[in-house]
Amino acid sequence: MEKGLERENGLVTLFSDEELREVSGVKRVGEYVEITCGCTSHRYGDAVGRLRVFLNGFLEITCECTPGCQEDKLTPAAFEKHSGRETARKWKNNIWVIVNGEKVPLYKTVLLKYYNQQSKSANGSHRSHNGRACHHDEFVRCTRCNKERRFRLRTKEECRIHHDALADADWKCSDHPYDKYVNLFHIKMP
Known part of the structure; x- marks a missing residue:
């Protein structure tokens, strides 16, 4: 079993109950944890979504900005851009979750713990900001x-x-x- 992952009732858990106690909108679903998240644009206001953190560290967001929005399985950077954020490319700062009733940037939470481990173990494969391998x-x-x-x-x-x-x-x-x-x-x- 991977380091840091725990088994609870036969399911692998990414985060302990203690780590996610104060986070709003948490749902544990099989291989991932789903959390209500959002990104604020000065022009358009808050765009709300559902952030999924998978066992392998992969992050995926389903947008719920409007009832008819068809955006699904977005990367955090794509969600940030979709929300109309003026200063894109800083998704770790701009995408937030609710902790104790406050909007808290992702980088200040435990939710990026496995994402950062995934990027460190990328096996020498590097990707530039446009997604192409370099x-x-x-x-x-x-x-x-x-x-x-x-x-x-x-x-x-x-x-x-x-x-x-x-x-x-x-x-x-x-x-x-x-x-x-x-x-x-x-x-x-x-």
């Missing part, structure tokens, strides 16, 4: 000159080239596809 550049040290050479990791082919260079115990700058000219500068010392 990679950081990596470096491999030349066995001949001892310099580190940068490898761009934007495509599958670039990732494969980097992987092959890492696997080669005798990799040198002249093997680098982007720096073919580098071997011209290597001078063999007698």
Whole structure:
């Protein structure tokens, strides 16, 4: 069983009763906990929704801003944008839940505990703000000159080239596809 999860009456519980005692609109449903949430726009007022926190840390919001709203299974960022919030991209601050009768931002609650663990264990996969996968550049040290050479990791082919260079115990700058000219500068010392 995952660390921090408890078993109660055969069901896995994400949060203890103590953690959610003061939160309004809590409903435990099988693999997730559902909480009434909202986002306030200065122009349109409060947009209310139902936040679902799943066992794997995934967050999903069903919008209930108007009786005819068809928005379902929104990410927190998409819900923030749908609500008309002027300063989007700060959903942890802008989306709130009711605790002791007060609107409290998500980041001040325990509800993001598993979301933050999920993002930390993303296994090296990074996503930019637009949702597309991106990679950081990596470096491999030349066995001949001892310099580190940068490898761009934007495509599958670039990732494969980097992987092959890492696997080669005798990799040198002249093997680098982007720096073919580098071997011209290597001078063999007698």
